[in-house]
Amino acid sequence: MVESQIIPDPKSELPATGNGRGIAIGKTDSLGITVDSASFSYAGLTLFRNLNATFEAGQTTCLLGTSGIGKSSLLRLIAGLVRPTSGHVLGSDGEPLSGRIAYMDQRDLLMPWKSVINNVVLGARLRGTSPDFGRAHEMLRAVGLADKIHARPAQLSSGQRQRVALARTLMEDRPIVLMDEPFSALDALTRHHIQALAANLLRGRTVVLVTHDPQEALRIGDQIRILKGSPATLGDPIIAPGATPRDPIDPVINTLHHELLAALGVSNSPDNDFETGAAL
Amino acid sequence: MKALRFIVITAGLILIWQVIVWLTAVPPYILPGPMAAAAAWVSNAESLVFHASVTALEIVLGLIAGTVLGASSAIAIILFRPARQWLLPVLVTSQAIPVFAIAPILVLWLGFGIPSKVAMATLIIYFPVAASFLDGLRRTEPGWLDLALTMTGKPRRFRTLIHIRIPAALPSLASGIRVAAAVAPIGAVVGEWVGAGAGLGYLMLHASGRVQIDLMFAALASLTFVALIFYFAVDWGLRRALPWQPDQFISNNSED
Structure with missing residues (x-):
């Protein structure tokens, strides 16, 4: 194996530019x-x-x-x-x-009643473990949404919502x-x-x-x-x-x-x- | 705008009432005019407020008990397979027996006081709350459940229920509670008619027996007022409690 x-890399900013190799x-x-x-x-x-x-x-x-x-x-x-x-x-x-495995669907499947950060830590909640909010922050920073952690999904664009879904997928670390x-x-x-x-x-x-x-x-x-x-x-x-x-x-x-x-x-x-x- | 519309509707209904009294010239012991009812209200204000507060208390307690019972039944039905087989028939039966028919029995068992009326209100509320919440719990977005399963690896029914299914079903529960808030006064008043020492339903029967028809109408107006206050308070509270729930009705009328 x-x-x-x-x-x-906590300083990885503007990841959407696509030039950050190897992040x-x-x-x-x-x-x-x-x-x-x-x-x-x-x-x-x-x-x-x-x-x-x-x-x-x-x-x-x-x-x-x-x-x-x-x-x-x-x-x-x-x-x-x-x-x-x-x-x-x-x-x-x-x-x-x-x-x-971590699974990501065509639909963002965000829970509308949870804030962005709470959507990202959903997996830990379902497993009954205490969520690692520091890591969740990191994931959201990686997808360029560090300033949206407390937003509700309805306040985001569809692209932003899918980035939250990506952060949630990465959070699972599978x-x-x-x-x-x-x-x-x-x-x-x-x-x-x-x-x-x-x-x-x-x-x-x-x-x-x-x-x-x-x-x-x-x-x-x-x-x-x-x-x-x-x-x-x-x-x-x-x-x-x-x-x-x-x-x-x-x-x-x-x-x-x-x-x-x-x-x-x-x-x-x-x-x-x-x-x-x-x-x- | 909303308040103005409310005032216009109320004034319109009172005007129609007055016009009917004028046109038909019915004697006041059949249909007193709004002025007579208002006068009766003022002269009996203290008594009306007391009886209204008794009825309001019955409605509140019934609504709480009915909501708690109905919601927990729905959760039990979803969570435990045996509960589905045993509780579902109870749910249906609770609705098949007319509440009016068992009111005398409840009064016999629970007495003339508040408990029998609370039981009536609870019974009448139980079904709409349980049925709509159950409906919501059954229709969880399958994608969410799939996502949850990939996260947990093996089915975690309880945590999935807490974190996904129950929150997702809250808007359905809210519609059940709205219906409950509208029908709860029926339960309370029917209970008071069958046997009570206080409450607006009791006061109406009492006034009827003494041919105080204007007081009857004053009591009826008070009951309407209590029921409306109740419904709008519940509706407002539910909206505040579920801010993520998109409200088509409001957004369509946002230009008002």
């Missing part, structure tokens, strides 16, 4: 994910049959796929929110993942972070900033991020994997060059973007030789 030493908060042991011949059905539809997959420790893997293909279901399987009908989802150490389209409800500019912020803050953790947006996958994914077919199977990792967060305007990234779109069956180019069967 690799010990990744990460130093909390990650907390200390965590790297832990990969092994999906071992897992089967799962939802509403009578077999989404996965004997699915095997591994997600490498310390890497951000972006899961791409058309809607309804089972991206979120795979994430929920890993999160332990649903159980596979057969097979297992385990850590790379062979132990179950429960208690070792080796594995699962994100279900975490930025898809945001406007393009806010999304661009928060992607860079997340890429920097989550570095060193094992991240599985579900997205329908190839550009997002290219921007923050160390690896990109396409989920397709019914029952769905996971494609081989696609690794884009350069460190995250990548610049979407980079021509190499742009070319990859087109290839990913084609692989998802979106392209209408006549020489498209990718299989498009997954697009329902």
Whole structure:
């Protein structure tokens, strides 16, 4: 097991600029994910049959796929929110993942009656441990919301709320972070900033991020994997060059973007030789 | 603006009352005019205030007891599976028996004093409070529960209830309490009709027996006043207690 030493940096200001390389908060042991011949059905539809997959420790893997293909279901399987009908989802150490994952949804899922800081320490409250408010402050500073700690979620913009959700996710300090389209409800500019912020803050953790947006996958994914077919199977990792967060305007990234779109069956180019069967 | 509207509505209703008296020329022992009722109110002010305070006390105690019982039943039903099977039928039965029908029994058991009226008010309040709170507790945002589960690793029903489900259901509880505040006076007054030594309901029966119809109307006006004060106080308190709850009704009328 690799010990990744990460130093909390209280002076890390303006993280949304995306140039703060290597900022990650907390200390965590790297832990990969092994999906071992897992089967799962939802509403009578077999989404996965004997699915095997591994997600490498310390890497951000972006899961791409058309809607309804089972991206979120795979994430929920890993999160332990649903159980596979057969097979297992385990850590790379062979132990179950429960208690070792942090989950972030497309919706911020902030409790409207709690202040920002109390939302961030929700996990400790639910576990019955005393919340570490100092660390919560640090997390909020890292996402650039140090001045909003006592605000109610309703007083924040949607981008700010999602940053609070990110701070809450980091507060959990889990080796594995699962994100279900975490930025898809945001406007393009806010999304661009928060992607860079997340890429920097989550570095060193094992991240599985579900997205329908190839550009997002290219921007923050160390690896990109396409989920397709019914029952769905996971494609081989696609690794884009350069460190995250990548610049979407980079021509190499742009070319990859087109290839990913084609692989998802979106392209209408006549020489498209990718299989498009997954697009329902 | 709100106060002005209230005054206009009140004045309008009193005017209609007066007009009906003029037009129909009914004798005062059937329908006294508002002036006669007001005169009766003034000459019996001390007695009316005393009886009104008794009724108000019954309503307050009934509201507290009914809310506590109703809310704790809802929590018990959510928390414990056996409670669901045993308490839910009780909840429904409590509503199936008309409170009016058991009022004499309650007076027989609890006497002519305040306790039987508090019991009546409690019974009438119990169901709306329990039902609406239960409804709120059942409909917790599933995303919040999923989030909680990923944070705790294993289900923590009690802490999830305290930190997520109960706060999330408070707006539903508040609507139940609003309904309760509106119906609580019914319980108290019915109890007083069946058998009491004090209270506005008692005073109305008493006045009716002596053909003091103007006093009856003065008592009725007092009861209306108490009930309204009560409802608005509860409504105001609930709004203050749940500041995060978006209030469409207010924001739609913010230009007033």
